[in-house]
Amino acid sequence: MNDKDIIICRCEDVTLADIKEAIKEGYTDMESLKRHLQIGTGPCQGKTCIPLTEKILARELKKSVEDVGIVTARPPESPIPFGIFLKGDKKNGK
């Protein structure tokens, strides 16, 4: 299967070919790769694509996953609506 047809990050539409190209250009740590390709910044919060990308990067650089670095996980763990923070207030108001 062609690398261009293998989607790694579905939210941001990043393929295996994109990742290999970026590594060639010198984006050889997870934090830089994430920001260059925007991998893991979509609504899935990187739950699928970040572990995959770590493995691809490690394989391409012939390093261990620990050595290519991991990205900081940002809260919230799952997306939540802005409005959720007003609900408590309404209850107290009544």
Next chain:
Amino acid sequence: MENKDVVIVGGGITGLSTAYYLAKEGAKNIVVIEKSYLGSGSTGRCGTGIRQQFTTREHIILMRESVKLWKEWENNLPKSVHFRQGGYLWILKENEIDTYREYVRLQNILGVNSRIINKDDVKLIVPDINTDGIAGASWCPSDGNAYPFDTVDALRIALKQFGIPIRQFEEVKEIKVENGIIQQVITNKEKFNTHFVVNAAGFGARKIAHMVGIDLPLKLYRHQIAVSEPVKVFLEPMVVKGELYFTQTYRGRIIGGTDLDEQSTESLSSTDGFLPQFAKEILSVLPTISSLNVMRQWAGFYVVTPDHHPILGGTDLPGFVLGVGFSGHGFMLGPVVGKLLAAYIMHGTMYLPEANNLNLERFRSGRLIQEKAVIG
């Protein structure tokens, strides 16, 4: 061991921009050293805003020039920085209008096209805004924003084309000075013989200056930001109300922050208290996004000086050049600061007289220049 004409410490917008303008002036034997990845400090954590609505001659003149340069970057850098002039809409209550009218007067005198508008005009610019309790706004259509990671990426590619090395994950450990002259910068990987060092180390700037015996009056304040899931772009201006600010990036995400009034801290962790506060404030201004999902929050530092203006230019130590203490405005000032510092290194003077007022000396002589409009 390597010989370099200039060693730039810091791979955020300030360091990269300085390297870019040095290279454009023909100084190619330079190096940028970054202890982590590019943009890992305040640049990559910022709120994307670029504004000229300030309250001092220094800030207004520098930002007017920076906006001009942001346009050049958008047109000339090898990748789009997504600079967009969507304006800054600074929402005001009745009792704030007169004060901001004075600020606008100074901005207009200095060539910035801001103006005070009424409530109806606010609605025309952002129809979804809840105008309850507001009187109008200070509006500057030529303000805007850009995308921090694309900016870092664009500068990185431009420097690569100039043949300028960027050394990431490398940390400056020592700066050797002999007979009052810089001799060498020592990192954990290499030694660079040089007489010029640019301190563009953001929140690490104090530590770098201590290596040459200079104490910088900088304090770190943590500020937090949240970003939403992407939706089709409907909000191009940056909206400001009190400490709250928000806009929408070209990628469709609402991004913004507010101030939790924290004490100075060294911690970069995001906190539980931020999202409830930010959500309440943003929904009071833009209630229509109530069901939009928040995706991420993070923290960054404002590296703050006693008068909320940066420290630019030379010091008592010849060749030790500062681009530090932006007090929350480092990203927007990035283009002009890089050009000014490159001019200082190449020609011995920053080409805008107002920039020379922002020297380190002002804290000794007491000639502070207070900025009143700080957001977040």
